[in-house]
Amino acid sequence: MLLRHTPKEITERSALTINPAKTCQPIGAMYAALGIHGCLPHSHGSQGCCAYHRSTLTRHYKEPISAATSSFTEGASVFGGQANMMQAINNIFTVYDPEIIAAHTTCLSETIGDDLKQIKKKAEAEGKIPEGKHMISASTPSYVGSHVTGFSNMVKSMAELAESTGKKNGKVNIIPGWVEPADMEELKRIAGLVGIKHILFPDTSGVLDGPLSGEYKMFPDGGTTIAELKSTGDSLGTLALGEWCSADAARYLDTQHKVPCSILDMPFGLMATDRFIDALRTVAGTTVPDTIAVERGQLVDMISDMHQYLYHKKVALVGDPDQLIAMTEFLVSIDMQPMHIVTGTPGKKFEKRIKEITKDMGYDVNVKAKSDLFLLHQWIKNDPVDLIIGNTYCKYIARDEDLPYVRWGFPILDRQGHQYFPTVGYKGGLRLLEKILGALLDRKDRDDPEERFELVL
Template structure:
């Protein structure tokens, strides 16, 4: 085991927490740490989504590092409320504020802020990854804001995880076609794919409202699309309010079938003919290209749940997932990956150096990964399918979903075109 990371593949916890907060309407992520803890994530968001995201920071310096950051945090919250009047402020901790031991829960309680909800989110980045940060943020939102229900709202809670706005749209369209009312926690489909409007609104339109989060306890069920990024909130909702809960990442035919079955079981709604047609179109698209995809050896690098679902989908396409890799170390990922790869190599919480070594060793034909994997695809001369976060060396990827039947068609086309371009080279 190496004691050094070469070409790190994971990002830090606060990035995941910011991702979750961007899907809440009129919310401000307030990073309690040094300025650098916001500078690099903001650049990453700007480049991936093409949106000017706004993040506040309590700007801890030398004095706060010694004497504590309470003064900075109080001043930051008061300033944000006075200037931006948000519905919610998510206070996101960092390596520094966790190490100096700032009691942000106590500071927020003491502040007794009345004009905005203020939620503490613990994201020490020396453990976990961006995925853990998203999971912690979502759990903090539902534990702090959900209210004991006095009636049912006949809705379904969907926790999408760190997916693209296009994925959330695919899920919403499937639920709409079934007439299933839903609350997306949290909903980036508009906030991170916002229309350009003048005059510029103080906050992007869309996103989950604080009222909706407070009401999420009334739902009849919850489905987390990514167990590692939303699973803790689903477990909380199930444990505290007794609602039905499931975890399914709807990428590919079988996983989308399972997702719709779970929606049907929780709501009693039948799957409409329009979705059966969508399924048929996906299978038709897969059959059309099977001679290109069959037998190809695939290496998949993504966040744990997406990596596993992608591995299942490429198997449906007749490919062989010979490497499944995630930068977030997880025992659950390791166990599930063993059942999906059938003897392939599993990289659990490893770096990109290790991924490149595995691509070399396994005679890979096609690599799936974010922009940071592009140099590996080039060096090793394999086909490359961009997916995950961040993708900033091409434009528009955030707009299109790979989830659901319709997303599966888009992904099938991209996989096949990547193989065709590779062949032409």
Template sequence: MLLRHTPKEVTERTALTINPAKTCQPIGAMYAALGIHGCLPHSHGSQGCCAYHRSTLTRHYKEPISAATSSFTEGSSVFGGQANLLQAISTIFNVYNPEIIAVHTTCLSETIGDDLPQIMKKSIDEGNTPEGKVVIGASTPSYVGSHVTGFSNMVKAMANIAEPTGKKNGKVNIIPGWVEPCDMEEIKRISAMIGVDITLFPDTSGVLNSPLSGEYTMFPKGGTTIAELKGCANAIGTLALGEWCSADAARFLDTKHKVPCSILDMPFGLKATDRFINALRTVGGTTVPEEITDERGQLVDFISDMHQYFYHKKVAIVGDPDQLISMAEFLMSIDMCPVYVITGTPGKRFEKRIKEITKESPFPVNVKAQGDMFLLHQWIKNDPVDLIIGNTYCKYIARDEDIPLIRWGFPILDRQGHQYFPTVGYKGGIRILEKILSSLLDRNDRDAPEEKFELVF
């Protein structure tokens, strides 16, 4: 047993987090920044932060993750990191020549109180930032919120460069939230089918699922361009997918540039996708084509065909708030029962929302924000589930408790596919169901006694 020291009895912990269901803000900021075309993310802190974030993102995507660091020393920690950041900006433009640098802070630079806007201004004044190049910055203290918060803060920093021209450009901003590159691609495909011209930001498709061609380029084809980001102020509306990941940026564009926004759930599963597509065609003033309605019908068909295998199966889900909210709703809609729901990200609203979604559940539901996987494991020990949905770290629980696991979320360090096969939209819904069904039925095939072993399901 790999987690054999985990006791069944749940005791209250006030100070110790064990096996977290979150990580820190800066990695989210780094991931978001990779969704800007020609962008080099920059970590204003110790080297280790940058190294850890790059390593984790590399292990998740199996792609090069370029990002620079201010390489703080003890001296800079005492005297402030301004000199380091100024030199970093100058070095980066000289050596790597990106279009834009997206700086995020760390617990180190936040604790000593480095003033990012002031340093960025100084960099322009001193000529470290060449004409036509852009530096944006987000404050991402690691001791507040989680990686999700950092993602949201960087997305807001992206919205901050929007420049109104006074004339609407007829486009709709879509802020997809922390989803995979293929999910971003899928959102673009769906929007094109509906005939809505969108600006998607951030957009990591074409950046973190790039081909192997024999050439390496630090700045691949994908990503939202600076021009597109500037144009966000002129959009006819913004759809923010996910309260935790995307709402701040959308509200910012609404308040500052009067771009009306709508905060939706991430389009995972049938109902959330329905709401997304309905909102998109409304704001875009278009009609949903039959192809989309057919995709929806295929998903409903799948649910009805295989309903007997989903019905009243208990599921533990762990991950980030926006994703879990939509997943819980999707599971409920196919009569599966999310009984344990845990995120490491703080937020009472999350617990409230999950309780609402699961209020019709035939089983009691345990939900916790700012929880950890140690607690999840204890819950499972007390009353097991049929399926776990979460990131790779869940495999230790899954193995100890002999429960099937679907890898979904961040990080996935031991399987492939998440960067290529979307789980948003109706087609993504089918992908999720296929995974659930395969897991449950593989288990059935493994465990069925010979007389109950069946050919046809």
């Protein structure tokens, strides 16, 4: 047993987090920043933060993750990190020549009160930021929120590049939230099918799914360009996918540039995708092409074909709020039973949404925000489930409890494909179903007695 010390009996913990279901803000800011074309993320803190974030993102994407750091020493921690940051800005533009630096703070620089916006002003005044180059910054204290908060804060900082020229650009801003490069690609494909001109930001497709061709591009071809980010202030409106990841940026564009916004759930599964497509059609004022209706029909078809294997199967889930809300709704919509749901990210609203989605299930779902995998495991020990869905760390629970397991979320450190095959939209829904059914049916094939072992399922 790998988690042999986890007792079934649940005792209250108020100070100790065990096996977290979240990590800290800066990594989210770094991931978001990689979705800007020609951007070098910068971590304003001790160099270990940057090393850890780069390592984790590298293990997840199996791609190079370039990011710089202010490399604080004890002296900088006492006297402030401004000198380090100024030196870093100069070195970065001289050596790496990015279009833009997207800097974020850490618990270290936040605790001592460094103000990146003020440092940027000083750098500009001193000519450290070359003509035509940019710097944005986000405040991402690690002791507030989670990696999701950091992502959201950096996306909001991107929106701060927006300018209003007074002339609309005829486009719709789509803020995808923390999804995989393949998901961002799929969202663009769907928007294209509906016939909508759009600016998707951030956009890590073409950045974190790069080819191996004998050439290393520190700044790959993908990513939302600065011109596009500036233009978001002239867009017709913004569709923000996910309250936790994307709403702040959308609301900022609304208040600052009068770009109206709709906050939608992330389009995972049937119904959330339905709402997303419907919203696209409404903003674009067009009809939805048959291609999309066919894709939807294919998803519905698979649900109906395989419903017997899904019906009333109990599921434990862990992940980030926006993803979990959509996934829980999807599971409910295909007659599965989400039983235990945990996120490490704080938010009472999350628990409320999950309870709403599951209110007709006929049982009380265990749901907790700002919680951890240790509690999820204890819940599973008390009320066993048929399937667990979550990031790579779930594999320890899955093995100990002998559970079918679908990897979904962040980080995934031990399987491939998440960066290439989307799980958003109807096609993504098909892939989610394929994965869930694969896990359940592999288990059935393993466990069925010989006389009941079947060829056709």
